[in-house]
Amino acid sequence: MPDPANGTPDLANERVDHRFKALPPDAEGLTVGELSAQRRNLFTGGFTTPVLALSAESVEHNLRLLETYAERHGLAFAPHGKTSMAPQLFERQLEHGAWGITAAVPHQARVYRAHGISRIFLGNELVDAVALRWLAAELDADPDFRFICYVDSVRGVELMDEALRAAGAARPVDVVVELAAGSTGRTGVRTEAECAAVADAVAAVPTLRLVGVAGYEGTMPGADAERVREWLHRLVGLAAAFDKAGRFDPAVGEIVVSAGGSEWFDTVAEVFAEIPELSLPVLKLLRSGAYVSHDDGQYRTRTPFNRIPEEGALQPAFRLWSQVVSRPTAEQAFTNAGKRDAAHDLHLPEAQVVRDARTGEIRPAEGITVTGLSDQHAWLATGPGADLEVGDWVGMGLSHPCTIFDKWQLIPVVEADGTVVDHIRTFF
């Protein structure tokens, strides 16, 4: 379904059918655009449970907040798209000032390119020869396509060079040396001496071009503000040392320094503000992704805005609605949402509200606790005061945006009054 204007898929023309759980059976055959235009009500408009709702207002709020935050702190922003894998959200992130979109794996970059994203930061070393062949063709076909990825080993540089030569790549691939956040953190070069060796390897091949340094602080063991700050200072120091040594090509016109997930962007902003003047302008690239939906668990607790409330607050945008299918005793209830529908890797869902099947009224989920998930059921413990019957809908808050989005291929976007105004397509 190409959009004739630009060749990218036209998501509004996707057909609503059995592929998309929770969408109204009586909307079968409509396009997604037509269904959105009907402005149905989430509760009475024919949606089935379980259904995941994304708050229109909260997403807009979060998009604006990080746009403002990045601007205020002089940061360029490449939000991590692996969180949502939703081109419609990428488009809005770009409208809200984003420089480009970050990816974790080449497949994600393919999805981005299919939807017209022109700047991609891949936060990994890319050593898959097939993916490199694809990348070389994309770069050569579109001079406006900017792509940057990590390198973190001499062997990786060899593999990239081999594959890009075999593919007959005309344009070099821009790379940044990844400095590991901690000696047992995730990927990345452990020491500055090894970083120099990797940079030497890059300099020795015509297929790559060193454009900066980067890393990710989010998986640092025992991370706290002090350790993150210390690592960021090392990263900035590495950029300065590489610059001094003339390792960055002046023809690129800028030096990329990138860090920042969704837990430490305040510290990133603080340290990146102190980057000394280098021989070229510095693209200070923040890559947070979870902010777009925020959550009711991991990021509620860990967002930097808890430390800097004067700069704003993100809003949790997801609510998962599931229906009570069994109420066998006064102490237990079971709804029809399980591991297939709810993030469960970091925390269990949190019962927040109940929509009464008899009256349609929504009340707080008092005395109701989610104690477990099966594949297709939530296990609820109900206290003496809990008012809950078979047929009622339970609205749940979830933890970890990345594992919420990936359980839904088409997500209703809902305004505060329950009106479904859009549907977000994901590509996992």
Place this chain on the structure above:
Amino acid sequence: MPDPANGTPDLANERVDHRFKALPPDAEGLTVGELSAQRRNLFTGGFTTPVLALSAESVEHNLRLLETYAERHGLAFAPHGKTSMAPQLFERQLEHGAWGITAAVPHQARVYRAHGISRIFLGNELVDAVALRWLAAELDADPDFRFICYVDSVRGVELMDEALRAAGAARPVDVVVELAAGSTGRTGVRTEAECAAVADAVAAVPTLRLVGVAGYEGTMPGADAERVREWLHRLVGLAAAFDKAGRFDPAVGEIVVSAGGSEWFDTVAEVFAEIPELSLPVLKLLRSGAYVSHDDGQYRTRTPFNRIPEEGALQPAFRLWSQVVSRPTAEQAFTNAGKRDAAHDLHLPEAQVVRDARTGEIRPAEGITVTGLSDQHAWLATGPGADLEVGDWVGMGLSHPCTIFDKWQLIPVVEADGTVVDHIRTFF
């Protein structure tokens, strides 16, 4: 893409594109059928990592084994389709003698109907008015469509009746009373007295028809063979008592007695063999689902075939291939498969083999242990003897079929020599 022969979607005509991770970028635009016909090699045919492979031989073996098992023990078989959500596998399960396919939620039944499944057992109470309206229309449009679901509460019966009346349903919906496996197990009526009350409620409404009793032993707290046997005896006793009380409609022509996931089907077979003669023939319906792929974790440990090796052995059919993208120290390596690609709810993946990037040779993954998963990375600990470099592929065994299938929308089916002979489409 309807198949002109029967109106069901023609999965072989689905286009290969960016929607399907791991599929060859240079296959873009081919149909799935055309790609399968090319019989590419998984390792050299342009697939990108991470890629999940389903063994053609092991799936065929498992399909045959459960077919034989059910036949030998006089069981009808409605394998749980929620495991794979793969109509191509459903078709093969039916070819291998299955009576029908089990579902957990109405959305799954919608997928089944879109792909021509004519007998569906829904292992839950169905109280969603929208889904009941859809169901009534399906039943009324197709006299050959057989549908059975649980009831486990008087309130549930009321809600079903209300919704089916409102939908103007012409055919009654067949229901079975669900007897809970244990007083704190999952859904289901806790006592025989309450079961009779639910059956009374069913008898009082024209929109439902009581056709049997059922339950699920897999979530019984502290389940062991003795407790499962005891519960199965209660279930059979309930069927006999209901039959004696004339609760089953003779016009149905059979009485449904159903239980059995993938951990206790030996005990189900044993107890169901002793079902006394009732007033009608008994459809003894087993519902195991995980057997189709089996696994290298949960079901490797828990399969009944461990207790009855003389009846055969299932084969784990999945292998997840991911690529080493970072090897920062002698003790650590990181591959590009994470929570988005691998089941992680019950156990971590198990590193089984390494495919050497230099030679293409496959060797045992000696000294390599998966210690954690990020969203898009696996964390590997490597011992002194581990032979692993950036670029190598690591083949992993996984645990829990239900959360393996649901991370992949199109899964290559691979023969032992690496030839990809088919692609399985899933609908989650």
